[in-house]
Amino acid sequence: MKAYVLGNENCILGFSLVGIEGQIVRSPEELSAALNACLQDEAIGLLLISADVAVHLRERIDQLKVGSLRPLVVEIPGAHGETPYASLQELVQSAVGVSLGDKT
Numbered sequence: 001m002k003a004y005v006l007g008n009e010n011c012i013l014g015f016s017l018v019g020i021e022g023q024i025v026r027s028p029e030e031l032s033a034a035l036n037a038c039l040q041d042e043a044i045g046l047l048l049i050s051a052d053v054a055v056h057l058r059e060r061i062d063q064l065k066v067g068s069l070r071p072l073v074v075e076i077p078g079a080h081g082e083t084p085y086a087s088l089q090e091l092v093q094s095a096v097g098v099s100l101g102d103k104t
Contacts (some may be wrong), residue, residue: 001045007085011050028056052078073098
């Protein structure tokens, strides 16, 4: 199993320096095509998506973060560092209605 990254130019460059392949995404169409390809690739076990790219298909990314077992989809901070969207922990807590622990 390998990790793969979808993100902006700097994100892809940074991950390539540690040997993780990726694809630069600039539009919703590119993200949709890249997601479909990654979901079909049996070798990808971890799919990292930068927050600034995930915004293109927010609803689909959130569904994949909660429901995809292979690949595991994780949103990482984008070009501006933080994401205004709910974390995976917050999504699960909202869906289940049970606190999963302290956020500190």
